[in-house]
Amino acid sequence: MIGSIINGKEINTSKDSMNVVNPYNGEKVEEIALASDDEFERAVTSAFDTFHHTMKDMPAHQRADILRKTADLMEEQADDFAEIIMKEAGKPIFFSRGEVQRAIQVLRFASEEAKHISGEVVPMDAAIDGDGRLGLVKHIPLGVVAAITPFNFPLNLSLHKIAPAIAAGNTVIFKPAEKTPVSAHKLAKLFHEGGLPDGVLNLLMGSGEIGEKLVTHDKVHKISFTGSLPVGRSIRKSAGFKKVTLELGSNSPNIIFDDSNIHEATNMLVKGAFAFSGQVCISAQRIYVQKSIYDQFLKEYIKATEDLGIGDPAFEKTDIGPMISVEEAKRAKQWIDDAVENGAKIATGGERDGSVLKPTIMTDVESHMKIIADEVFAPIVSVIPFDTEDDVIDYANDSVYGLQAGVFTKDVDRAFRVADRLEMGGVWINEISTYRQDNHPYGGVKQSGIGREGVKYAVDGMTEMKFIGVKLKDNHDDRA
Ligand SMILES: NC(=O)c1ccc[n+]([C@@H]2O[C@H](COP(=O)([O-])OP(=O)(O)OC[C@H]3O[C@@H](n4cnc5c(N)ncnc54)[C@H](O)[C@@H]3O)[C@@H](O)[C@H]2O)c1
Numbered sequence: 402m403i404g405s406i407i408n409g410k411e412i413n414t415s416k417d418s419m420n421v422v423n424p425y426n427g428e429k430v431e432e433i434a435l436a437s438d439d440e441f442e443r444a445v446t447s448a449f450d451t452f453h454h455t456m457k458d459m460p461a462h463q464r465a466d467i468l469r470k471t472a473d474l475m476e477e478q479a480d481d482f483a484e485i486i487m488k489e490a491g492k493p494i495f496f497s498r499g500e501v502q503r504a505i506q507v508l509r510f511a512s513e514e515a516k517h518i519s520g521e522v523v524p525m526d527a528a529i530d531g532d533g534r535l536g537l538v539k540h541i542p543l544g545v546v547a548a549i550t551p552f553n554f555p556l557n558l559s560l561h562k563i564a565p566a567i568a569a570g571n572t573v574i575f576k577p578a579e580k581t582p583v584s585a586h587k588l589a590k591l592f593h594e595g596g597l598p599d600g601v602l603n604l605l606m607g608s609g610e611i612g613e614k615l616v617t618h619d620k621v622h623k624i625s626f627t628g629s630l631p632v633g634r635s636i637r638k639s640a641g642f643k644k645v646t647l648e649l650g651s652n653s654p655n656i657i658f659d660d661s662n663i664h665e666a667t668n669m670l671v672k673g674a675f676a677f678s679g680q681v682c683i684s685a686q687r688i689y690v691q692k693s694i695y696d697q698f699l700k701e702y703i704k705a706t707e708d709l710g711i712g713d714p715a716f717e718k719t720d721i722g723p724m725i726s727v728e729e730a731k732r733a734k735q736w737i738d739d740a741v742e743n744g745a746k747i748a749t750g751g752e753r754d755g756s757v758l759k760p761t762i763m764t765d766v767e768s769h770m771k772i773i774a775d776e777v778f779a780p781i782v783s784v785i786p787f788d789t790e791d792d793v794i795d796y797a798n799d800s801v802y803g804l805q806a807g808v809f810t811k812d813v814d815r816a817f818r819v820a821d822r823l824e825m826g827g828v829w830i831n832e833i834s835t836y837r838q839d840n841h842p843y844g845g846v847k848q849s850g851i852g853r854e855g856v857k858y859a860v861d862g863m864t865e866m867k868f869i870g871v872k873l874k875d876n877h878d879d880r881a
């Protein structure tokens with residue numbers, strides 16, 4: 402049994418526990434001791450006190466060293482991390498390894514950023530009577546950051562919060578998703594091996610209730626949340642004056658104009674729609690194809706999708722494993738059935754076996770159907786024809802979400818015109834919406850979220866400005 406880690410000590414006995422199971426075969430991966438109310442309070446107090454007594458004064462070079470050392474250790478233990486992610490999340494092993502490599506990079510980016518948090522000098526003499534004064538802006542840490550994370554990239558998305566928070570000099574309370582806490586536990590241990598002092602990173606095991614309590618606790622200064630829109634909405638409502646970063650869902654559009662390389666777009670979009678069974682917030686959910694190439698694209702796309710390897714995530718050749726649970730697979734299948742009842746057609750897929758839903762391509766869909774209007778978060782994609790650039794911009798923007806989009810065209814003018822008109826946090830040209838690097842600004846507009854991650858940008862969100870002014874000499878009339 403493993404459990405919460407508070408002030409550097411693991412609490413692995415508890416009257417409440419839960420099992421983490423492999424969503425592919427139901428095998429037990431680990432038993433988790435759930436945090437009690439008392440442990441919750443101790444974790445918050447530990448983070449609060451450690452901020453004031455240790456972290457606030459830790460020099461940047463020391464924070465950078467800890468992050469770099471942790472990256473080195475993760476590199477050494479990369480296979481163990483990948484194995485855990487594969488088992489707890491059901492993510493095919495090839496993609497689990499990819500997540501670990503990205504996580505190592507995030508730690509390295511954060512280590513570099515820790516040394517570049519600087520301020521500015523305000524030109525005080527630009528204001529009447531300002532001469533003879535010096536104005537400085539410092540970027541100081543916020544205090545205690547609550548990192549609340551989802552199941553789908555349990556390592557990398559947790560590090561997108563924890564590493565920038567530490568780089569900026571904060572302490573952290575980490576509440577991982579209840580389905581994927583095993584990699585979180587190994588990560589917290591690794592930070593301690595890397596030299597992080599006790600109390601800087603406190604891990605709390607438990608359900609969304611712990612997240613809710615963090616959101617309203619007055620010793621927590623910032624909530625950094627990645628997860629679903631309903632939870633994000635409730636956090637926004639209850640967080641009061643706390644700073645909040647929300648990385649929420651999407652129904653990402655990808656647009657293929659008739660001058661694009663169909664073959665390339667097809668191959669990229671198979672990965673874009675079906676990687677990790679579509680359980681990626683920027684997964685390609687709506688593919689808009691210009692009418693003259695629609696039939697050709699659909700034919701190639703169905704063929705490439707049917708070539709995917711489906712099965713045990715432990716196997717090297719598996720492209721598509723399970724969804725996170727049987728319930729989620731049933732929910733997704735129901736959305737397909739609802740669409741079909743309303744006139745949509747299944748071009749391929751549509752069958753479910755336990756937690757595995759076959760990669761599914763839908764056509765003849767309508768904008769009101771759940772598979773289009775809501776976040777599908779499953780291996781289901783819709784292929785939709787369009788006539789003109791104006792039409793497709795309207796279709797793509799007709800959503801409460803706006804995270805990332807992909808646009809495929811050889812016409813540079815059109816590419817930038819369309820990118821400008823799409824209501825998104827990010828637009829990729831000749832790349833799928835699903836592509837993300839860990840060093841560009843990343844986050845949504847509309848109901849896809851508030852704030853940006855991408856290490857440098859996340860670090861900005863983990864600090865606040867403090868102005869310090871100096872009156873150097875008395876050179877003006879104080880009555881002014
Ligand atoms: N924009 C992004 O960067 C991004 C990245 C990954 C996932 N996501 C989104 O995450 C969702 C899937 O992940 P999930 O199912 O784990 O999400 P979720 O919203 O169900 O849970 C996320 C985390 O929030 C906690 N939580 C639940 N209720 C809470 C509450 N009331 N207050 C505080 N915390 C609470 C959970 O325990 C978990 O740790 C999808 O909607 C996906 O789009 C977004």
Ligand SMILES: O=C[C@H](O)CS(=O)(=O)O
Binds near residue numbers: 837
């Ligand atoms: O699920 C959404 C994630 O942000 C995708 S990624 O890990 O950043 O690629």
